[in-house]
Amino acid sequence: MKERLVLIGNGMAGIRTLEELLKQDSERYEITVFGKEPHPNYNRIQLSSVLQGDTELHDIMLNDYDWYKDNKIELITGDAITHVDTERQTLYSAAGVERPYDRLIFATGSNPFMLPLPGADKEGVIAFRNIQDCETMINTSKSYKKAVVIGGGLLGLEAARGLLNLGMEVDVIHLADRLMENQLDGEASGMLKEELQAQGMNIHLKKQTEALIGADRVEGLQFKDGESLDADLVVMAVGIRPNIELAKETGIDVGKAILVNDYMETSHENIYAVGECAEHREVVYGLVTPLFEQAKVLASRLCKEDGASYEGSIVSTSLKVSGVDVFSAGEFMDTDETKSIRVHDEFEDTFKKVVVRDNYVVGSVLFGDTSDSPRILSMMRSSQDVSGMNKATILPSESAEDNAGSAVELMPDEENICGCNGVCKGEIVSAIKEQGLTTVEEVKKTTNASRSCGGCKPQVTELLSLATGEDASQAEEPICGCTDHSHEDVVAAIREMELTYIPEVMNVLGWETEDGCTKCRPALNYYLGMVNPLDYEDDENSRFINERMHANIQNDGTFSVVPRMYGGVTDSDQLRTIANVADKYDVPLLKVTGGQRIDLLGIEKENLPSVWDDLGMRSGNAYGKGMRTVKTCVGENFCRFGTQDSIGLGIKMEQKFEGMKTPHKVKMAVSACPRNCAESGIKDVGIVGVEGAWEIFVAGNAGVDLKKSERLCKVETDEEVLEITAAFLQHYRENARYLERTSHYIDRVGLDTVKKVVLEDEKEKAALNERMDIALSIEQDPWTDIVDSEDKQKDLFEKKQVSITT
Ligand SMILES: Cc1cc2nc3c(=O)[nH]c(=O)nc-3n(C[C@H](O)[C@H](O)[C@H](O)COP(=O)(O)OP(=O)(O)OC[C@H]3O[C@@H](n4cnc5c(N)ncnc54)[C@H](O)[C@@H]3O)c2cc1C
Ligand code: SF4
Numbered sequence: 001m002k003e004r005l006v007l008i009g010n011g012m013a014g015i016r017t018l019e020e021l022l023k024q025d026s027e028r029y030e031i032t033v034f035g036k037e038p039h040p041n042y043n044r045i046q047l048s049s050v051l052q053g054d055t056e057l058h059d060i061m062l063n064d065y066d067w068y069k070d071n072k073i074e075l076i077t078g079d080a081i082t083h084v085d086t087e088r089q090t091l092y093s094a095a096g097v098e099r100p101y102d103r104l105i106f107a108t109g110s111n112p113f114m115l116p117l118p119g120a121d122k123e124g125v126i127a128f129r130n131i132q133d134c135e136t137m138i139n140t141s142k143s144y145k146k147a148v149v150i151g152g153g154l155l156g157l158e159a160a161r162g163l164l165n166l167g168m169e170v171d172v173i174h175l176a177d178r179l180m181e182n183q184l185d186g187e188a189s190g191m192l193k194e195e196l197q198a199q200g201m202n203i204h205l206k207k208q209t210e211a212l213i214g215a216d217r218v219e220g221l222q223f224k225d226g227e228s229l230d231a232d233l234v235v236m237a238v239g240i241r242p243n244i245e246l247a248k249e250t251g252i253d254v255g256k257a258i259l260v261n262d263y264m265e266t267s268h269e270n271i272y273a274v275g276e277c278a279e280h281r282e283v284v285y286g287l288v289t290p291l292f293e294q295a296k297v298l299a300s301r302l303c304k305e306d307g308a309s310y311e312g313s314i315v316s317t318s319l320k321v322s323g324v325d326v327f328s329a330g331e332f333m334d335t336d337e338t339k340s341i342r343v344h345d346e347f348e349d350t351f352k353k354v355v356v357r358d359n360y361v362v363g364s365v366l367f368g369d370t371s372d373s374p375r376i377l378s379m380m381r382s383s384q385d386v387s388g389m390n391k392a393t394i395l396p397s398e399s400a401e402d403n404a405g406s407a408v409e410l411m412p413d414e415e416n417i418c419g420c421n422g423v424c425k426g427e428i429v430s431a432i433k434e435q436g437l438t439t440v441e442e443v444k445k446t447t448n449a450s451r452s453c454g455g456c457k458p459q460v461t462e463l464l465s466l467a468t469g470e471d472a473s474q475a476e477e478p479i480c481g482c483t484d485h486s487h488e489d490v491v492a493a494i495r496e497m498e499l500t501y502i503p504e505v506m507n508v509l510g511w512e513t514e515d516g517c518t519k520c521r522p523a524l525n526y527y528l529g530m531v532n533p534l535d536y537e538d539d540e541n542s543r544f545i546n547e548r549m550h551a552n553i554q555n556d557g558t559f560s561v562v563p564r565m566y567g568g569v570t571d572s573d574q575l576r577t578i579a580n581v582a583d584k585y586d587v588p589l590l591k592v593t594g595g596q597r598i599d600l601l602g603i604e605k606e607n608l609p610s611v612w613d614d615l616g617m618r619s620g621n622a623y624g625k626g627m628r629t630v631k632t633c634v635g636e637n638f639c640r641f642g643t644q645d646s647i648g649l650g651i652k653m654e655q656k657f658e659g660m661k662t663p664h665k666v667k668m669a670v671s672a673c674p675r676n677c678a679e680s681g682i683k684d685v686g687i688v689g690v691e692g693a694w695e696i697f698v699a700g701n702a703g704v705d706l707k708k709s710e711r712l713c714k715v716e717t718d719e720e721v722l723e724i725t726a727a728f729l730q731h732y733r734e735n736a737r738y739l740e741r742t743s744h745y746i747d748r749v750g751l752d753t754v755k756k757v758v759l760e761d762e763k764e765k766a767a768l769n770e771r772m773d774i775a776l777s778i779e780q781d782p783w784t785d786i787v788d789s790e791d792k793q794k795d796l797f798e799k800k801q802v803s804i805t806t
Helices: 012-024 044-051 065-070 131-143 154-165 186-198 245-250 288-303 373-381 398-404 425-435 440-447 457-468 487-496 502-508 520-531 545-549 572-584 605-615 646-657 718-735 742-749 751-760 762-777 782-787 790-797
Strands: 003-008 029-035 073-077 081-085 090-093 098-100 103-106 110-112 125-127 146-150 169-173 202-204 209-213 220-223 228-230 233-236 240-242 258-260 271-273 278-280 316-321 324-330 338-345 350-357 360-367 416-418 559-561 589-592 598-603 627-632 666-671 685-690 693-698 710-715
Touching: 003 012, 003 098, 012 029, 012 288, 044 131, 044 154, 044 316, 065 073, 081 245, 125 131, 131 146, 131 154, 131 233, 146 154, 154 169, 154 186, 154 233, 154 316, 186 202, 186 324, 186 350, 186 360, 258 271, 271 288, 316 373, 324 373, 360 373, 373 416, 416 425, 416 457, 425 440, 425 457, 440 457, 487 502, 487 520, 502 520, 545 790, 559 605, 572 598, 572 605, 598 605, 605 782, 605 790, 627 646, 646 666, 646 685, 646 718, 666 718, 685 718, 693 718, 710 718, 710 751, 718 742, 718 751, 718 762, 742 751, 751 762, 782 790
Parallel strands: 003 029, 003 103, 029 073, 103 271, 125 233, 146 169, 146 233, 169 202, 258 278, 627 666, 666 685
Antiparallel strands: 081 090, 090 098, 110 240, 209 220, 220 228, 316 324, 324 360, 338 350, 350 360, 559 598, 589 598, 685 693, 693 710
16 A cells, blocks of 8 residues: 655645655655645745736646646645644544545645734735735725735735736835845845836835724724824735644644754654745745755655755845846845945946855845846855956956857856756756757746746746757747647647637647646637638637626626727717616616726626616627727817817727627727827727828737837728728737737737738738638627527526525
């Protein structure tokens, strides 16, 4: 019989231990994992990116449920271990589950420290530690305005940036006299403060909170100096405490955390600890690099008794705030025993400092340009004697590097590229060469480099380019973890093999999962419909919820309904109808949208079909990956500056492209003069009237990633605008990757490539227009379709009664 190994804690350190163990001996143990959170193992580091809108929750899963199944690991989520009986070698969970063990790992991580202030238990006072905290912040930002983050460290600033991106006003309260005082010296910290203030954060230093005020929900903060501040949400990011209560109750020796030796063994035989809950040589680590190093050591201890030992780690940190590059490692403050090299470039707003003690680099701070970080970290880790090196070799200037080649190219093979996972340049290069890797995703999967914080992705990409001789930043990436095939491969296969439905694509291309995932299914559904619009039947179940329900789901589970108003024009009859519907269904909020439409918010799911029927208007498609609205300014008929009929053209465009499905949402606008009142400069397609002509702009974006559109061409007639817009959008439909906005698409392929086809090649322009017409010919109003179909209404919208028998 196999030995039974049980892991308490389904987080990053625990699961990394199992990954390392499976690599060494996948047959040795029968494994069970208990996780308190109701999710498989996810990348906690990337919660900051989720909050900042750079990635989505489903993208941060490190090991999905299939991974556990495939490796024969029993996973019990949403259940905490509450008692360990070391005599009977048995664990007991809160939900009453019992499991015996031969070996037991504690990987229980940390709990966020909540300041014990009066009022800290009020609604709206949270930490930033897990998916639930992240969701609370996202949801709160939809109804509230003012957020306060207590703590100006790494985590607090990442939370603050995320809350700014969510549209909240953000104040950061910090007790010390400078931000990130544990990682930055005064100079770098000052530069950071200036940058964050310029991004919109209000920063209060040397400020101590005395109490949180409000009734049930927090309404503000009271400070020791007598001042106060309003707040609808308070995020405490003031540190973490190792989660050691269970270990303590079990009788295991603890200090600040669970005490472990160099093999991650606790005071009890066959019980180990790893990660943030472990204390090694009086140090408790709170970053993944050391935890992964510990995981490796523990895995070999569990496989072969004489494995390597853990000697402690040198840690470094980077701030993950867009537009701010900050790196810090080791001893960064000057003392009597240290000397430092400093380069402060006030033109480029960069600051670099390397601290040397007794001829060894012992610390560094980089601000604005962190490209030297892997090299400096490597000098520290390898204890390189720098006595024979001159200053320029320790901290090369940009021009010196330019002359000599890129920093990555110059690195020795043993230098670390991925700090989080301890992967050196040599390992990456050999994997690329020996296994023929061509994408960053493949390198990530094979070597673990860039799998955690993603900070080293630029270096990995550069190494890939150097090793393959191709520009890796343009390389095709797999659609998702279910397959190695890229978007381009899949579209080519659908075309060549005339594939017609999702299981067929998965079967022919050897998908690694049975049913795909939430990333690949919607993409396949789109590609199949795009390639073969006349014969493909849309797979509703492969769409996101808003697209299935044809309305936008809100934070309370109700929906919002936006009827179509071509060009943003309405009339008194429509307004009366909307008002009647709002009264009849007790609509809690009527709101004019940014796209010049009227949004009826707070509609119950089961009322959607009758609301649509009563409105008698077409769907505004405000929920889907497709054409949303054409916003218009009033134009020549009313405005003194107008040179063209913007409303007329806007209505024609909206009528033509209504219902069009695209890789991501498409927003358009028509302004009748360069004053641009319809904001054509930030739309996917923006038209601007000039004397006797229209200028066409494309690939603008007003979202998180704000981007001004680029000028495509100038034409004279409305018909030409429609023709060129159709060619551009069809090119985008056929060549962009699913979920790629036009701005990212043009960044990737280049505007000139598109111009060549859409403007210069008459034959291709006509062919694109023809294919667009075919695609548009099948579109019909989804609301009417549902109102006319009792089956669809029953299926999608009827309230289902579930009887529960006890
Ligand atoms: C927003 C954010 C950003 C971060 N950014 C970085 C970064 O840029 N770089 C970096 O290096 N680090 C970063 N970190 C820190 C890093 O995420 C942690 O160091 C790492 O996740 C700790 O791993 P762990 O496995 O020890 O603990 P965790 O990941 O916390 O996992 C422990 C798990 O055990 C579960 N558990 C606890 N008790 C029990 C029980 N009794 N029964 C069952 N389950 C239990 C917990 O619910 C938790 O899921 C960040 C952390 C956060 C929150
Ligand atoms: S864009 Fe020009 S024409 Fe249109 S409303 Fe503004 S000023 Fe008037």
